[in-house]
């Protein structure tokens with residue numbers, strides 16, 4: 001494996017820097033932008049979440065009549081369904097990469113395994129700590145926001161749209177969900193780095209420098225309430241429940257993959273699937289960079305974009321020195 005990013009030693013360093021997507025290129029690159037918008041942005045995980053949202057809406061969500069009345073019974077079912085999906089994805093990746101260690105530390109950003117004796121974590125055990133915060137608080141807050149939004153939709157408290165009446169509008173809204181989720185993430189994450197909120201809440205997520213699948217939504221309850229508040233958009237912008245559920249997957253399931261700790265999942269001798277997110281990994285490593293995600297490159301405007309190169313690391317050092325003087 002090649003040497004790693006910046007100060008990193010012994011982990012995997014992807015060969016290419018993280019680039020701003022071609023959608024934002026100047027002068028415009030229309031063909032590349034369109035390809036990115038319709039394919040690269042979605043492949044492969046976005047496609048999976050869309051298919052999953054359709055299946056979940058049709059087979060794993062209580063009926064509209066039942067959801068029109070707010071009741072503990074069906075809200076609990078939503079919690080159980082989300083906990084099961086998180087358990088399958090995080091548990092599956094964790095088993096494959098960390099228990100079975102199928103590919104050893106190939107493509108692993110940090111050349112260490114999760115902590116099993118550290119006072120930073122509950123029960124001194126990183127994975128158990130991460131599972132606790134993800135399931136007890138993460139899935140609960142996610143499911144409550146989702147259930148309340150579905151209840152408002154089912155009971156006619158918010159305006160709804162159905163696919164048979166507005167397929168183009170809903171397809172565009174599905175695409176925009178990516179940008180809404182990542183823009184909201186930059187905004188709330190920037191807020192969470194405000195020192196009082198960082199100390200009270202966000203520090204818990206940052207205890208994980210060496211992240212794993214269960215780290216994805218391992219956050220303080222206050223952070224969960226802020227983070228999953230992206231659901232509130234659907235109270236003013238009419239969409240279909242498939243889009244509501246999909247947005248939950250972007251915030252609830254997608255971080256499992258992007259925090260996996262590995263850049264690539266090796267399947268067999270040749271096949272590789274991108275699992276990690278170098279951009280966010282660099283945030284866990286350096287804190288004051290990469291507050292957002294690449295689809296909404298606000299960090300590039302804010303001067304906090306770290307593309308993983310030595311030059312970006314040098315620029316960060318300069319910034320830190322300037323801040324100190």
Ligand SMILES: [Zn+2]
Nearest residue numbers: 205259280284
């Ligand atoms: Zn993170």
Ligand SMILES: [Zn+2]
Nearest residue numbers: 189202206283
């Ligand atoms: Zn952070």
